[in-house]
Amino acid sequence: MQCVELADGRSCPYRIQESDRARKIRIRLSAAEGMVVIVPAGAAPPRENLERLLRNKSRWIARHLHRFAQAGRAAQAGEVVLPECIDLPAINEHWEVRYADPDANQASTSTRVRVMTQGVLRVCGPESGRAEDRAQALRAWVRVKAAAVLPTWLAELARDLRMPFSRVTIRDQRSRWGSCSCHGRINLNCKLLFLPRSWTRYVLIHELCHTKIMNHGPDFWTLLTMHEPQAKCIRAEMRTAWRLMPTWLTSR
């Protein structure tokens, strides 16, 4: 085990794993294993290169480790942890979340999320409001946010890559990032906002490629790799993507 110092001053242990399939260094983070640095077999990089890479990524690493710790504590307690902030790496936005005191004299019955100013949300609701109601209101906000940005992004890519689609719908699915019907109707998961930008872009391009080829055969991968050369690498990295989701987003 070796250690790297993170942006927040904590030090994080990691283990190095050689891989025959890896072409370049990548970092795998998971709640179960912590940080694993995957390097091409037989070509272990010089220690200073590795340390520089880890230093450059240290904010990203710290953020994910923080989420794993939060999720672990919440799972143990069986409760929803409401966020103090919401990071949306896909669109490079960061939102602070404030919780208003329950409005006892107003006869409000529902929990609402309001945008105070760019980057600040306020959650208001009745005195009887439970944490789960607040989480639900925040999830509804995420869906609205996704509906405001993902269709435009998809349309831009469709135009640039010349792969038109007929309709796009934003959903809050549990186990799929996106899908495409044989009529060119694309569904996108609102949780895509919580992924690194390159991963979300990959999902959008993946679904657009399905407007040409429905299956995942070799022709599909040739087309996809033409538009996103890192496709296979990103797909492999995305195996742990669900673990990056905060608990308030996935609890139900």
Ligand SMILES: [Zn+2]
């Ligand atoms: Zn697919």
